[in-house]
Amino acid sequence: MTESIAKVRKAVIPAAGFGTRMFPASKVVKKELFPIIDKDGRAKPIIQIIVEEAISGGIEEVGIVVQKSDIPVFTDYFQALPSYYQKLSAEKQEYCQYLQNLGSKITLLTQSEQAGYGHAVFCAKEWVGDEPFLLLLGDHIYASDVEKTCASQILQVYEQANQSLIGVRIIPGTEIHHYGCISGNLVADGLIDIDTIYEKPDLNYAREKLHVSGMKEDEFLGVFGMYVLTTKIFDYLEENIKQNAREKGEFQLTSCLDKLQRLEGMTGYLMKGRCFDTGMPDVYRQTMIDFRND
Template sequence: SRCGRMDQGCAYGNRPVMMTFDGDRIDVNEFNVAKDLFFVIVDLGSSKDTKEILHQLNHCYPFAENELQKNVQEYLGSTSAQMTRQAHEALHQGDAVRVGQLMKEAQAEFDKNLQPACPSQLTAPILHRTLNYASIQPYILGGKGVGSQGDGSAQFIVKDAADQEKVIEILEQDLGMSCLKLVIQAEQRVRKAVIPAAGFGTRLFPASKVVKKELFPIVDRDGRAKPAIMVIIEEAVNSGIEEICLIVQSGDRQLFEAFFKTPPPIENFNKLSKEDQEYCQYLMDLGNRISFVMQETQDGFGHAVYCAREWVGNEPFLLMLGDHLYSSDHQSSCAKQLLDVYKRAGHSVVGLQVTHVDQLHMFGCVTGIWQDPDSILSVQIHRSTFLYRR
C-alpha cells in the first residue's frame, strides 16, 4: 500500500475492520469480536524516517534481483496475507492468546526479512528493547511494532484490564514512555430501535389530515384493533429490543403519549372487560419502553434518524419505518431475521424486498453478491435506475 493508506482505518475508531488493498481498490469489512480484547499502544518517544523505509522497500519491486528483495516480496505478499487472515480469525474469535502469538511471529518474520532492506531504520533498538523488556513479560501475551515499524510505536495485547494497567504503569515509570489503552469490545447486542413518525402522510391524504398515518387503526393477527405504530413497536419488542425511540413532531407528542403513557379515564376504564383492563396495563408497560425525540423541522428521513443520535449513543440500533407494516413468511419476524443476520455478519445490514420494475421509480435498488442464495446479499452499489439494474 502507499504510505498513509492504513491511516484511513482511524476513521472507524475502535471498531475492528479488515482492510484489503489491491492497487487503487480498498475493501473495508467490519467484524465483531467474541470477547473483549485489551491492547496497550506505546509511543516509543523516538523517531523514524517512514519515507526512507518505503524508499528502500520500493527498491525491491517490481522484480526481485537478489535474495534480500525476494524475501521482502515474500513477507509483504503471501506471508503477510496468511498472518493477516489468521489474525482476523483470532480477533473474531476473541482469542487473545492466539493474537499474541501471531504478533510475536509477525515481528520475528519482519525482522528476518525486512530489517536487512533498511537497517538504518528497521534495526529499531528502542522498539526491540521495549518489546523484550523483562518487567512486562509476565503481563503481555504478545507485542510488535506498528505500521512501517521502526522506533515509532509499539503495540501489546494483554489478558485483561488489570494487566493493561500494570503494563502501562511499568512502561511509564521505568522507561518514561506514553501509553494509550485500547479495548475492542465484544459484539454489542442490539437493544434500541429508532422509529421515525414525524411525516405528514402525503400519500394517505386526506385521511392523514385528521389521523396521523402511524395511528391508522388495523386489525392485528391477535384480532385486536390497534394503531399501526403499536404493531411496529410490538414487532421490535418481540424480537428482543428493550428501548424504543419515536421521532415525532413536537405538536404530535401528546397524541402518542396519550396512547402509550396515559391510562383511560376511570369512567371509561370501568366499562372495559377484565381482559381489556389488564391490556391497559400492557399498554403502559409498552409505553415505559418508549422515549420521544422531536424533529422540529421536517427535513427528510435522514434528518429524522439524525435527530436520535444522542439517544442512540454509541450503540447499534434497529431502524424501522413508522408507516410500514412488516409481514414475514417465516416463523421468525422480519425484525428478528434482520437482527439475526446482524449478529452473524457483525456489521450494518438492511432488509430488502423484491419489487416489480414498474414500481422501481418509487424505491431504490441494490446490486451485490449473494452470500446465501436468495437470502443474504453483500451489497456493493446503490442505484435507482432500471437500466443499471438490468
C-alpha cells in the first residue's frame, strides 16, 4: 500500500532583512512593502503578491518572518482598516475586507537578529511543527506561463515526488554567480534528480561541476526561489547555528539543502513560469515593467 503524503498546508516567507540594497527608500518603507502594479492596474506591496501566490496553491496558513519592531507595520496593512475607510468607494471598502481576510491566514514570526537567510527560515521551526512546508523568498514574485500558478505547480509535483523539492529555471552562464544552482540528471516532465546544490558558483566551477547533460553549453539550472521542504531542514539549520557555522558571516540555507539532499534525496522541477527579483534598484525597476506585461 502506498504511504500517504502529508498535505502542504503552511508557507514560510522570510521578510526580516534591513533592505540595505534599496537604501534610502528602505529607511522609511520596508522593502517588502514597495509597490508593484499588477495586471489589473492595482498597486500592491510585494509581500501581498507573495502571500497571494502561496494561497493560490491551496496553502492555508502563511508565516512571515519579520523583525519584532516591524510587527505593527505588517499588522496594520493586513488587519487594520485605514482611518479614511469611510471616504473610500464601496469597491475599495470591499477590498479592505479582502485584505483582512488575507490577514487572518497570516502569522507574524520574529527573527531576533538578522543573521542570514538560513537563520530566518529556522525562526519558523516551532510554527511549522512537523509538517512539510512551502518556502518562498521575500523579495521574489512569480508569474506562471500556464493556467496553474507557480505555487500550484510545485505543490502538485511535490505530491508526485514525495520528497523535498526545489523549483528551478534555466539561467545563462553570465548570470550564474548571482544565484544558487543545482546539478543532476534530467528525468522526465521537467523533473531533475538532484545530486548537487551550490550557492553562487563562478562560471568555471559551474562548467566543471554543475552542467546538466542534455542542456546547452553555458546554460545551467538556477534556483527559482520556491521550495517544498521536509522539517529535517531545521535540524541542519539548528546544527549550524549551535556550531556558529557561518558562511560569509551569516547562516545560509544552501549548504543545509545540500545535506538534506544527501540524506533524503531531492527533486528539482523546471518551473513553467518566471520569477522576478525586487531586491535591488535596477531589477526592481525592470520588474515593475515586466511583471505587469508578462
